[in-house]
Amino acid sequence: MSALPALLAPEPDAPFPPVDQALRHPDGLLAVGGDLSPTRLLNAYRHGIFPWYSQGQPILWWSPDPRVVFRTDGVHLSSRFRRTLRHSDWVVRADTAFADVVQACATVHRPGQRGTWIVPQMRTAYARMHALGHAHSFEVFEGDRLVGGIYGVAVGRMFFGESMFSAVSGGSKVALAALARHLHGRGWPLIDAQVENDHLMRLGAQRWSRERFIASVAELAVQPVEPGAWTQAVGDWPASRLAQATSSAPPDP
Template sequence: MSVLPALLPADPHTPFPPVEQALRHPDGLLAVGGDLTPTRLLNAYRHGIFPWYSKGQPILWWSPDPRAVFRTDGVRLSSKFRRGLRHCDWTVRADSAFAQVIEACAHIPRPGQRGTWIIKDMIQAYQRMHELGHAHSFEVFADGRLIGGIYGIAVGRMFFGESMFSAQSGGSKVALAALARHLYDWGWPLIDAQVENEHLVSLGAERWPRRPFLDAVEGLVDQPGLVGPWTQRVGDWPACRLAEPGTG
């Protein structure tokens, strides 16, 4: 039985083990322990590693192979869905409701899933990352009500998606597509989606072997990014624009 490398919480600068040492079963499990300080989290994402664990477990760190990845010009919305957006009055914003988005992602019921991995410690850690300008959310509003959203971590020109939710049909699709549209316009080519599922694949997620993914990440995280709130940069963006030809 393999023994996982243990990270010491006293030193968030401790390097992660090489991702090639990650287990095959369960796929991508790399290390255990450590902490969720901004220093450690940024170090993890820069190397294509993310935390994922449940209540009662120690912090577990992952780098799966293959990886689910969206090209920002490759998010797919069906023709029927696009047509429905033409006269839609939904509004998209960024970083205006981060706490509500992460709480919704933590608590919204999901088919086949019991409980949540977005536990209190994770919420607090990513809220801190948001306050420091590294974690961001895209939110979808209808008549002033939050109906969908997505959040993740930005490092350089790489966006690492964490979770998304819908409180109304199509809310998460619009959040993802709007995020992709804006990132594409800013010159950011990829969104990490971590582990594939049928829903992500239906929206255009691709399966990338770990090494090409990490090579792409390495070339993007050192480029000039956008640290700080994205609220004014995005403004009140009409979701109906996703019905136009182009990204999303």
């Protein structure tokens, strides 16, 4: 008989099972059920667990192995792309259009993908997390037009990326790179990218064992950082600043 994921207790503060109990097939499926309350979501992220499910499914909770992460000093933009940014008039802001970023991530066309996992229940939950100062977005604007963005959850000094989008080619790259530059400047070393895809790997993502990832999260997520909006800290940040490569970025292929 095949193994089954754990069934979560209804109380929002009920503990998750140890992540080493996650299934191998499908990789990382740990638990089912519960809710998307801030208490449960924050508890999940503190333990390296995230929700991911489709419309019509129960809430599914995951902790895959390996885990895909970015070092905040290691997001890679190609030399060609950085050259295009030298004269860019794009501006990056934070937490000024969170709902628009989530909506765009949910509706943007992605090759090979049918539907979205960012179901209405998820949008409501992360909007609540944003209102509480735990969820954040980085937005890329061309004038008043939103051309790219990324959103995720901050716990301590750990940022858990959820999704990103481009309305114009390169928009998501700028959002990710600007987020990483900002976090690195604050002493936040990692961005969780959850699961592998070719686009993330080309941007410098790394595969970490779940054990290594969980150990890092355990250290970073308990750091005393007050929740709140990042709008003022980021301001109107010119995307042209990304034209200069960081010293730790890997060389172009």
